[in-house]
Amino acid sequence: MAVILEYMRIAFVGKGGSGKTTLSALFAQYINKQYPVLALDADLNMHLGSLLGFEAELPIEQNISHPAAAKIIKTHLRGRNARIKDIVQFRKTTPPTADSNFIHLSDPQDPVLSRFGRGDGALRLLVVGSYDTEEIGASCYHNNLAILENILSHLMDDSGVVVTDMVAGVDAFANTLHAQFDLLVLTVEPTRRGLEVFEQYRKLAEEAGVYSLLFVVGNKVRADADVDFIKAHIPAEKFIGFLRESEYLRRKDQEGGALNVDLLENENKALLEKIKKKLVSIIPDPQKRLRKLYELHRRYVAQGFITERYGDLTNQIDETFTFPA
Numbered sequence: 001m002a003v004i005l006e007y008m009r010i011a012f013v014g015k016g017g018s019g020k021t022t023l024s025a026l027f028a029q030y031i032n033k034q035y036p037v038l039a040l041d042a043d044l045n046m047h048l049g050s051l052l053g054f055e056a057e058l059p060i061e062q063n064i065s066h067p068a069a070a071k072i073i074k075t076h077l078r079g080r081n082a083r084i085k086d087i088v089q090f091r092k093t094t095p096p097t098a099d100s101n102f103i104h105l106s107d108p109q110d111p112v113l114s115r116f117g118r119g120d121g122a123l124r125l126l127v128v129g130s131y132d133t134e135e136i137g138a139s140c141y142h143n144n145l146a147i148l149e150n151i152l153s154h155l156m157d158d159s160g161v162v163v164t165d166m167v168a169g170v171d172a173f174a175n176t177l178h179a180q181f182d183l184l185v186l187t188v189e190p191t192r193r194g195l196e197v198f199e200q201y202r203k204l205a206e207e208a209g210v211y212s213l214l215f216v217v218g219n220k221v222r223a224d225a226d227v228d229f230i231k232a233h234i235p236a237e238k239f240i241g242f243l244r245e246s247e248y249l250r251r252k253d254q255e256g257g258a259l260n261v262d263l264l265e266n267e268n269k270a271l272l273e274k275i276k277k278k279l280v281s282i283i284p285d286p287q288k289r290l291r292k293l294y295e296l297h298r299r300y301v302a303q304g305f306i307t308e309r310y311g312d313l314t315n316q317i318d319e320t321f322t323f324p325a
């Protein structure tokens, strides 16, 4: 009997300005015709919401990394998990157990999604958020990402597609984030710098053990020479396709407001179909993700500053737990 795959996680990664947010919004709308979508805005430069048509900005307390929000979310996810003695011991690598609460992305009543998300059960958005960026600087943004890691590790793989507009650069591969997806799509521009970015991400992905999940989309392609340039430098098997320089996207950028995938040029829509085909060709393996999380957790909690501050957290792992098949 054919297995029907109904749950997938995709993240758009790449350098600032390369098109992560644009592609995240377009792909979220495209795949939403078939599946419920949870859109996650983890880009430091937050505007996935406006491209998806959520007009007003959220009150800052509704951004998931706001300390009060993060605490409420962790308390919910902890549930009856006695392996987390105190909520401060709920770290970014803390794995779920049978006594944890999970997030169900297609549940209109999901407590985390309905409280902190925008939209409804069909398409929801969660925003990581960042604060005091001038003072703290982007280098500390990875701390804000911890709650996103908790949400992803406690997300039940039952129905729908997670589309993540990922933070630019190294932070995407820090901690456990890279281990939470089935497909990482790198957006590169047809420039020398674009190729350098590919090399940089290739190394990061290899080091993190997820190079097999990394694929490339060429963006802002103007001429056939651009296509040839990218094809000449990126391994063919890593290549999904191109988004051409789009008159529609240019006009929308100038006008502001939501994108509408139906108005995108047909040749650009064809790319979205290719990404979808790639995504559904991958068989998600929640158990494997969990084992990877255990490995990252053991490494994280072995660090001196963690044991000093929080004690021994290795027993947060419950090896007997498995996600329902």
Ligand SMILES: Nc1ncnc2c1ncn2[C@@H]1O[C@H](COP(=O)(O)OP(=O)(O)O)[C@@H](O)[C@H]1O
Residues within 6 Å of the ligand: 014, 015, 016, 017, 018, 019, 020, 021, 022, 023, 043, 045, 219, 220, 221, 243, 244, 245, 246, 247, 249, 250, 253
């Ligand atoms: N294929 C395209 N054609 C025209 N403009 C594009 C295209 N892709 C992205 N853009 C524009 O490039 C700018 C950066 O895109 P964005 O998605 O915000 O990048 P990122 O999220 O990676 O920083 C935006 O003004 C966007 O409208």
Ligand SMILES: [Mg+2]
Residues within 6 Å of the ligand: 017, 020, 021, 022, 043, 045, 047
């Ligand atoms: Mg962006």
